[in-house]
Amino acid sequence: MSGRADDLSKEQEDCLEKFKERVKDVLKQSHDDHYLLRWLRARNFDLKKSETMLRNHIAWRKRENVENIHDWECPEVIQKYFTGGLFGHDVDGCPVWIDPFGQIDLKGMLKSAKKADVIRAKVQLLEKLHNKTFPEFSAERGKRIDSLVILYDLAKLGMKHLYKPGVDAYCEMLTMFEDHYPETLKYAIVINAPRFFPIAYNIVKPFLSEATAKKTIILGTNYRDTLYRYISPEELPVCYGGKHTDPDGDPTCKSQIGQGGDVPKSYHKQQMLSAEIDNAVCVTVGRGSSLQVECEVPVKNSAIRWQFSTQGFDIGFGVYRRTKDERQKANEMEEVLPSQRVNSHLVPEDGSVTCTDVGMYILRFDNTFSWTRSKKIHYLVEVLEPDTEDFTNPNASKASFKVKHQC
Missing domain, CATH: 2.60.120.680 (GOLD domain)
Structure with a gap:
């Protein structure tokens, strides 16, 4: 059994009812069975671990004022130079996030913005995903949509991306994602993985849950046949062998997908004296x-x-x-x-x-x-x-x- 609302074993149903009772003091009207089962699946239906995870999440939301994060104005440098954007859907109708991560300037970003703001920008994005994108996709398709596909393009990834403060910030984002948005990832597809990718992956792998690691598909430059099993060419930019371009003919569709690039020094903040x-x-x-x-x-x-x-x-x-x-x-x-x-x-x-x-x-x-x-x-x-x-x-x-x- 998958552990989803329409596919539960008798033991899982019993576990869900016990979980509701144990956490009823923190539940809101919007916390339906689908929501609760995310936390149970993330901890393999271990009641104690699932309860701890959910309570830690509730405390984190209060501490970080997540309920009002839509009012927070993301720094301009993050909006302009962070990579990625929602684009199309996979073969099952789930949204796809395309991220040309190999083009991000981590050092320039952290010279220009606080690490806390970089992470907060991702929280803002995830909140929008759960509160707006998933409900819209569900309504359009007449079925529950509550997970997404991430397509990482690592072309241009180099040793400069092993810059330690940048790696640390990225690992903190992974931890935030794992701890507070469980079961959001359907699968991650990595394309154009360079030769040194195993080194980079070994750095971040400890921050991934076992379930997330199993959902990761790593491909090299000859990726298209495998990619098309998950995402139709009709839902991809031309640069990935798809059908879409920007109105001006740009094959990367940068109007929807942030392309990163070197952060101009004009954004760099001077060291405080x-x-x-x-x-x-x-x-x-x-x-x-x-x-x-x-x-x-x-x-x-x-x-x-x-x-x-x-x-x-x-x-x-x-x-x-x-x-x-x-x-x-x-x-x-x-x-x-x-x-x-x-x-x-x-x-x-x-x-x-x-x-x-x-x-x-x-x-x-x-x-x-x-x-x-x-x-x-x-x-x-x-x-x-x-x-x-x-x-x-x-x-x-x-x-x-x-x-x-x-x-």
Whole structure:
């Protein structure tokens, strides 16, 4: 049995009913059987693992404000120079995403945009896919459509694409996709795979689930006969042996499929200097160590805001709240913003979190992964308390804060 709504065994039906009961406190009206079965299939109908996965997803959506992501304006450089676009459908009527990934300039992209924004752009795309594209395809075809085909064209892929910050960002996107949009991929077809592709694939493979790896079809330059078993030539651009061109005759259909290309240096952000941040603190985090910046938050719903840059190399960054009065290790504290390595040596980092509880918050700069290099950081951290006077005004913005103190 496939584990889909119209193809369940008795055991799978029983598992679905138990799952509904276990997660009923987080379910919405839109969370139908099709939705719930995605999480069950992703964890092979293991109730405990499926519940953990779904609850983590619900928490992530709240933390990242995913429900309002359609209001977020994607940076221009990502819109213009990230590869890929929806184009046509496969032989079963599922949408196809064509991605000439070999033409992306990962280094230029990360010099021009935050890694978090690159990932957020993919979240925005996936939300549109689930909330608009799939329902439209389903209505047009009179059957449930809830997965897509990805066609990766790796022509022009070279060793420059093994640029570590770029690979790290891509792997984070894969992890996000696996953790929060399970069973979205029908299959991935890789064409024009270069000779060194096994090296690149070994890097990303640990971030793929076993199911995703099994859905990946890897082809070289002689790909057309195999490709046409999945996608008809009538649904492909001319550059892939298909029938479509842009109105101006362009065989790549770049009006619908982002072609990437080198990011102009005019988009590159200059490295931030400490003098450019008023009252910046400069500190060196030793090799194999970390720095904990303490922020006392005495008022609920205050915000902590930060700016920082590093010289030469990346750094790990996360936000925590102490649960005891004495100093605690990161894994002993409440996680507010999960720690991740950021390319603050390429693009200065800034951000904020809302503190729903009072207490001592810790901004942790993590260099424990580096045993050979110290990291110099320029940072500014501020606590912003809600302006209670503004909140008494029904016409005031609920995002109004005043700076209380610096950490």
